[in-house]
Amino acid sequence: MTQSSKRHPDTKMVPVPSTSIIPERDLGKLPVLECQHLGIDFGGLKAVDDFNITIGRTEIAGLIGPNGAGKTTVFNMLTKVYEPTRGTVMLNGIDMHGMDTVQANKQGIARTFQNIRLFSNMTVEDNVRIGLHNQIRYGMFSGILRAPSFWKKEKQQHEKALELLSIFDMQDLADVQAGSLPYGAQRRLEIVRALATNPSLLLLDEPAAGMNPHETEELMNNIIKIRDRFQIAILLIEHDMNLVMGICEGICVLNYGRIIAKGTATEIQQNPVVIEAYLGKQKKEAQEA
Amino acid sequence: MSKKWKKYGSYALPFALVIVGFIVSEILIAGGNMSRSLKGQLIPICAYIVMALSLNLVVGFSGELSLGHAGFMSVGAFSGAIVSGWLLNGAGMENETLRLIIALVTGGVFAGITGVLIGIPVLRLRGDYLAIVTLAFGEIIRNVLNCLYFSVNDRKLLVGFNNANLPGTILVNGPQGAVKVAKIATFEVGFALVLFTLLVIMNLVRSRSGRAIMAIRDNRIAAEASGLNVTKYKMMAFVTSAVLAGMAGALYGLSFSTFAAAKFKFDTSINILVFVVLGGIGNIPGSIIAAAVLTILPEQLRAFSDYRMLAYAVVLILMMLITNNAKLKGFVMTIRENRKKNKVSAAVTAAQTKGGEQA
Numbered sequence: 224m225t226q227s228s229k230r231h232p233d234t235k236m237v238p239v240p241s242t243s244i245i246p247e248r249d250l251g252k253l254p255v256l257e258c259q260h261l262g263i264d265f266g267g268l269k270a271v272d273d274f275n276i277t278i279g280r281t282e283i284a285g286l287i288g289p290n291g292a293g294k295t296t297v298f299n300m301l302t303k304v305y306e307p308t309r310g311t312v313m314l315n316g317i318d319m320h321g322m323d324t325v326q327a328n329k330q331g332i333a334r335t336f337q338n339i340r341l342f343s344n345m346t347v348e349d350n351v352r353i354g355l356h357n358q359i360r361y362g363m364f365s366g367i368l369r370a371p372s373f374w375k376k377e378k379q380q381h382e383k384a385l386e387l388l389s390i391f392d393m394q395d396l397a398d399v400q401a402g403s404l405p406y407g408a409q410r411r412l413e414i415v416r417a418l419a420t421n422p423s424l425l426l427l428d429e430p431a432a433g434m435n436p437h438e439t440e441e442l443m444n445n446i447i448k449i450r451d452r453f454q455i456a457i458l459l460i461e462h463d464m465n466l467v468m469g470i471c472e473g474i475c476v477l478n479y480g481r482i483i484a485k486g487t488a489t490e491i492q493q494n495p496v497v498i499e500a501y502l503g504k505q506k507k508e509a510q511e512a
Numbered sequence: 513m514s515k516k517w518k519k520y521g522s523y524a525l526p527f528a529l530v531i532v533g534f535i536v537s538e539i540l541i542a543g544g545n546m547s548r549s550l551k552g553q554l555i556p557i558c559a560y561i562v563m564a565l566s567l568n569l570v571v572g573f574s575g576e577l578s579l580g581h582a583g584f585m586s587v588g589a590f591s592g593a594i595v596s597g598w599l600l601n602g603a604g605m606e607n608e609t610l611r612l613i614i615a616l617v618t619g620g621v622f623a624g625i626t627g628v629l630i631g632i633p634v635l636r637l638r639g640d641y642l643a644i645v646t647l648a649f650g651e652i653i654r655n656v657l658n659c660l661y662f663s664v665n666d667r668k669l670l671v672g673f674n675n676a677n678l679p680g681t682i683l684v685n686g687p688q689g690a691v692k693v694a695k696i697a698t699f700e701v702g703f704a705l706v707l708f709t710l711l712v713i714m715n716l717v718r719s720r721s722g723r724a725i726m727a728i729r730d731n732r733i734a735a736e737a738s739g740l741n742v743t744k745y746k747m748m749a750f751v752t753s754a755v756l757a758g759m760a761g762a763l764y765g766l767s768f769s770t771f772a773a774a775k776f777k778f779d780t781s782i783n784i785l786v787f788v789v790l791g792g793i794g795n796i797p798g799s800i801i802a803a804a805v806l807t808i809l810p811e812q813l814r815a816f817s818d819y820r821m822l823a824y825a826v827v828l829i830l831m832m833l834i835t836n837n838a839k840l841k842g843f844v845m846t847i848r849e850n851r852k853k854n855k856v857s858a859a860v861t862a863a864q865t866k867g868g869e870q871a
Binding site: 294302304323324325328329333334336340341342343344345349350352353354356357360362363365366367368369373376377380416417422 | 551704712715716718719720721722723724726727729730731733734736738739740741742748799
């Protein structure tokens with residue numbers, strides 16, 4: 224007697240990656256982000272493929288890799304600038320499939336940009352207030368009629384904005400036009416604006432680009448300060464290895480759109496595949512010869 | 513002091529400008545020192561100031577080029593004239609001021625509805641494409657109005673499309689436009705409308721919604737990443753602007769005994785855009801001054817008779833050159849920049865020393 228199979232004939236079983244690492248303190252909690260088999264194609268090019276990562280609730284994670292490896296593409300998929308071709312993104316246990324950028328932000332992802340994108344004709348404070356847009360709200364007509372809720376909420380926004388700016392000691396710059404700030408201050412303002420949207424995951428795209436060593440040092444302290452104070456997870460892309468190795472707990476190395484290594488700072492620094500990706504093969508061949 | 517000036521002074525300036533303008537005109541009228549032609553232009557000036565302010569909301573604050581603004585003005589003018597005509601002939605309302613106010617509100621509402629209908633397809637586009645499509649919609653509105661007939665018969669409002677044989681008192685007669693309009697628009701109500709427009713725009717711009725509108729203009733991608741609903745705020749600016757333009761249209765229409773849709777042609781939209789550009793994009797007092805001066809100017813150039821429009825064009829070019837003169841602008845900018853720079857550098861050094869102390 225043969226038992227007829229009710230399985231779908233095309234069923235193919237695949238292993239689910241469970242090799243990610245997260246800090247021990249976050250073990251009992253729901254991970255902020257879980258990506259499985261995430262991938263995107265641009266025409267025939269697989270820009271990112273089989274991207275798997277788990278980020279703990281209060282982890283500072285790093286995403287590194289040579290230029291063109293697909294790091295910013297990963298950010299764009301997470302913030303739904305691009306809809307992934309394959310795979311799932313779970314943010315706080317919620318499937319992000321079909322969401323747009325605005326919804327992704329409301330679900331708790333905030334980001335900064337590689338090329339700074341501030342509202343440069345507006346003041347520093349107003350930039351932060353845009354971040355608070357969905358946190359402290361009142362309607363259009365309350366604004367036009369200057370209703371009591373307008374005054375109340377405006378005051379709340381003002382106080383909250385100054386409080387957030389004080390993280391970077393920028394409260395004195397509140398009335399300055401954002402576009403006229405020095406470069407480093409613009410990068411910091413972008414972080415403050417992202418923080419104002421009350422995220423559970425903060426994505427920083429090359430936060431230390433264009434900063435001098437002193438500023439970078441200060442930025443590292445501030446990133447840790449932000450994590451401790453707001454109890455959020457931070458995923459950052461960075462080429463400055465001092466910063467990455469100094470503060471990132473879990474590091475993920477991307478090359479040609481695929482993850483080539485995952486691990487702690489020490490593990491990554493000693494990983495021969497990573498060294499090869501960054502420095503090329505010649506060195507290895509020379510050693511063998 | 514400059515901080516206080518920034519907070520209150522720049523808010524009060526346009527109001528002060530309009531109020532002073534109103535008082536001066538009233539004194540001139542009372543003293544009999546105002547020429548007839550200028551007196552006849554007071555209401556159009558009010559209407560054009562409102563048009564310029566409302567277009568500035570779209571062009572200056574929302575950052576979209578709209579070339580169909582006269583379309584909203586015509587919708588407001590026609591619906592205002594129809595309502596006013598119906599109230600007089602159908603409902604027997606005699607009070608002119610009340611009728612005017614109802615007409616203004618109706619004009620605003622209908623223009624607002626048109627704004628929503630046009631905004632849905634148009635605001636999907638960006639930049640030049642949006643400008644061209646608004647231009648097309650402006651022309652569509654004008655051509656539709658050319659085919660409309662309205663009349664009041666025994667308290668009922670009758671509508672005809674391409675049908676001239678309506679019974680009763682004709683209000684709108686196809687290509688002839690609105691006929692036998694009661695000239696109920698007054699300078700005082702026009703002045704009140706300008707104040708109302710200023711209040712709406714200034715308060716909107718300095719509120720949560722207004723900041724969202726400007727943020728989307730400055731950087732759409734960052735605005736989306738900060739959780740702003742781009743379509744909603746673009747629509748808000750567009751429709752608010754349409755409502756105000758409709759009210760201006762109703763005021764304008766009710767200052768003539770007859771007007772046709774041809775009055776709201778493409779060149780009217782361009783004229784309003786000229787007010788906005790000359791006054792400075794996003795500059796509210798500038799829009800007011802430019803609209804007033806450029807409405808008066810053609811009439812005052814009658815001395816040039818046949819060369820009137822040529823002289824107008826030359827004056828326009830000269831004004832553009834003077835207001836955009838690099839040396840003049842540079843001079844003003846250096847004064848402002850110096851003040852700003854001092855402030856920024858002082859604050860930056862303050863922040864740095866603080867950070868240094870911490871480290």
